[in-house]
Amino acid sequence: MSRAGALAQGALLVLLGTFLLTPQSFAKLFRPFAPGDTAPIYAQTPLLTLTVNHLLLVAGATLAASVLAIGFAVAATRPAGRDVLPFARAVANLGQTFPPVAVLALAVPVFGFGPVPTLVALVLYGLLPIFETTLTGLEGLDPALMDAARGLGLTDRQRLVQVELPLALPMILSGIRLTAVIGLATATIGSTVAASTLGEVIISGLLTGNTAYVLQGGLVVSALAILIDAGLRALELGAARRSGFAS
Amino acid sequence: MMTDPMIELAGISRVFGTRTVVSDVSLRVAAGAILTVVGTSGSGKTTLLRMINRLVEPSAGTVRVGGRDIRTVPPHVLRRGIGYAIQGYGLFPHRTVAENIAVVPRLLGWDRRRIADRVDALLGLFNLDPAAYRDRLPAALSGGEQQRIGVARALAAEPPILLMDEPFGALDPIIRGQARADLRAIQRRTGTTIVLVTHDMDEALHLGDRIAVMDRGHLVQEADPAALIGMPATDFVRALLGGGDRAFQLMALRDVDDLIEPGPAPGAPIPAGTSVRAALAESLWSQRPALPVSRDGVLLGRVTRAALEAQGARP
Numbered sequence: 001m002s003r004a005g006a007l008a009q010g011a012l013l014v015l016l017g018t019f020l021l022t023p024q025s026f027a028k029l030f031r032p033f034a035p036g037d038t039a040p041i042y043a044q045t046p047l048l049t050l051t052v053n054h055l056l057l058v059a060g061a062t063l064a065a066s067v068l069a070i071g072f073a074v075a076a077t078r079p080a081g082r083d084v085l086p087f088a089r090a091v092a093n094l095g096q097t098f099p100p101v102a103v104l105a106l107a108v109p110v111f112g113f114g115p116v117p118t119l120v121a122l123v124l125y126g127l128l129p130i131f132e133t134t135l136t137g138l139e140g141l142d143p144a145l146m147d148a149a150r151g152l153g154l155t156d157r158q159r160l161v162q163v164e165l166p167l168a169l170p171m172i173l174s175g176i177r178l179t180a181v182i183g184l185a186t187a188t189i190g191s192t193v194a195a196s197t198l199g200e201v202i203i204s205g206l207l208t209g210n211t212a213y214v215l216q217g218g219l220v221v222s223a224l225a226i227l228i229d230a231g232l233r234a235l236e237l238g239a240a241r242r243s244g245f246a247s
Numbered sequence: 248m249m250t251d252p253m254i255e256l257a258g259i260s261r262v263f264g265t266r267t268v269v270s271d272v273s274l275r276v277a278a279g280a281i282l283t284v285v286g287t288s289g290s291g292k293t294t295l296l297r298m299i300n301r302l303v304e305p306s307a308g309t310v311r312v313g314g315r316d317i318r319t320v321p322p323h324v325l326r327r328g329i330g331y332a333i334q335g336y337g338l339f340p341h342r343t344v345a346e347n348i349a350v351v352p353r354l355l356g357w358d359r360r361r362i363a364d365r366v367d368a369l370l371g372l373f374n375l376d377p378a379a380y381r382d383r384l385p386a387a388l389s390g391g392e393q394q395r396i397g398v399a400r401a402l403a404a405e406p407p408i409l410l411m412d413e414p415f416g417a418l419d420p421i422i423r424g425q426a427r428a429d430l431r432a433i434q435r436r437t438g439t440t441i442v443l444v445t446h447d448m449d450e451a452l453h454l455g456d457r458i459a460v461m462d463r464g465h466l467v468q469e470a471d472p473a474a475l476i477g478m479p480a481t482d483f484v485r486a487l488l489g490g491g492d493r494a495f496q497l498m499a500l501r502d503v504d505d506l507i508e509p510g511p512a513p514g515a516p517i518p519a520g521t522s523v524r525a526a527l528a529e530s531l532w533s534q535r536p537a538l539p540v541s542r543d544g545v546l547l548g549r550v551t552r553a554a555l556e557a558q559g560a561r562p
Contacts, residue, residue, distance in 0.1 A: 148337025153327035
């Protein structure tokens with residue numbers, strides 16, 4: 001990562017932190033976007049609380065999607081699991097192509113209002129990127145390497161844990177990064193079914209015609225996405241170095 | 248004659264679908280010997296090799312290692328006792344040189360100290376400075392160095408048997424010659440029984456105590472190098488030998504030591520252990536009918552061109 005890039009990200013992090021801790025100090029900035037004399041800063045729920053809830057929801061969904069998708073991909077690449085591959089692909093694809101809003105609509109009658117329908121939608125939506133990158137990572141391993149690992153006497157489990165997963169890790173992390181970033185944006189719609197996310201700020205702005213709120217919600221989500229993307233990219237690079245790829 | 252073979256293949260075949268890749272092959276490899284298996288691609292030589300460490304299961308027949316039917320040993324346990332080195336080396340890119348060499352000792356539960364000592368000893372054996380190489384990743388090694396680490400890893404747990412599939416195939420010709428000589432020297436020291444698969448008849452002749460020639464799944468001849476050159480069993484074997492210069496191939500297998508006779512000869516001496524072929528070439532090149540032979544600076548006698556030429560005759 002370039003020095004300037006790191007510097008910009010550091011500045012963004014400080015700016016975001018300041019805004020979330022003391023939103024009122026930015027009141028002047030948002031004044032022009034608020035109609036009449038309505039409050040320029042969203043205050044029904046503290047922005048910091050919404051941000052933390054938003055992050056927890058996305059983190060939980062990303063974690064669950066990772067466990068499921070990596071599990072699917074591992075099973076699908078075992079000799080005995082070749083039959084699972086089409087099924088796993090179909091599930092992952094369906095999750096990705098089914099609109100999250102529709103998932104919400106279907107999930108609410110089952111789980112009721114609150115964070116659970118959003119979690120379900122995010123998990124389904126997040127499966128495909130992780131599944132596909134994990135599959136690519138596991139299938140792209142050098143055949144000579146796998147042959148040697150077998151010929152040296154590593155058991156199936158030892159090959160998976162000591163060779164395949166560590167070498168596929170950079171690819172897996174890139175899938176997790178994609179899922180996390182997509183999830184950050186998608187989670188906002190959760191507020192339509194009463195999940196506590198930054199979407200609440202945006203929806204409130206839309207309902208009252210207050211552009212300042214829409215901006216606040218949108219900007220915080222964007223900043224989070226940029227920072228998390230950068231953080232996970234750094235992890236990926238580290239993993240790739242450890243795998244002996246980058247030199 | 249061979250009372251106690253280290254490896255014994257008895258009537259083994261392998262069928263993939265409708266294709267018979269290996270057909271009823273029986274072979275014995277004596278302890279401490281090098282068997283080279285030579286054939287064109289698709290001859291079944293690699294499948295034959297992989298049936299010895301159960302990477303491929305025979306469709307019929309029995310494989311015995313050290314007198315034991317290998318079907319009675321779990322595959323991963325069997326493989327930890329048999330070295331395995333392949334053309335692409337298959338080094339773990341995320342592990343250092345030391346960790347790569349230590350794979351099998353770690354699987355076998357050796358203690359740390361013993362593993363570290365073994366790694367350093369092997370690096371030394373392959374002329375790689377342990378301090379400089381131990382902590383490098385494979386990506387930071389040349390092809391020749393990776394090849395040596397691959398063989399060092401295969402030998403790490405001191406297996407009595409080493410299986411090699413085209414281990415020198417990816418090396419350039421100059422390094423390949425050195426790598427073969429190193430392998431031969433190390434094998435002489437360790438007494439490891441080696442089965443080595445190659446498509447290169449020259450390599451097979453240079454390294455093998457015995458040579459097995461595979462053709463479309465069948466073992467067509469198994470003999471020592473001189474017998475193979477002298478009496479190729481089929482046209483296929485003759486074609487693999489390359490036809491024309493059988494006399495020189497034979498001469499390349501033998502050294503001058505047995506041909507030394509007392510008497511003077513002009514010019515600079517050749518060292519004992521020189522191949523008959525190289526000695527004859529020197530004799531022709533320098534137009535000397537006899538060459539002095541010395542070992543470590545001590546003059547042993549001479550070899551005559553006539554004696555050298557006689558070595559090229561059909562056995």
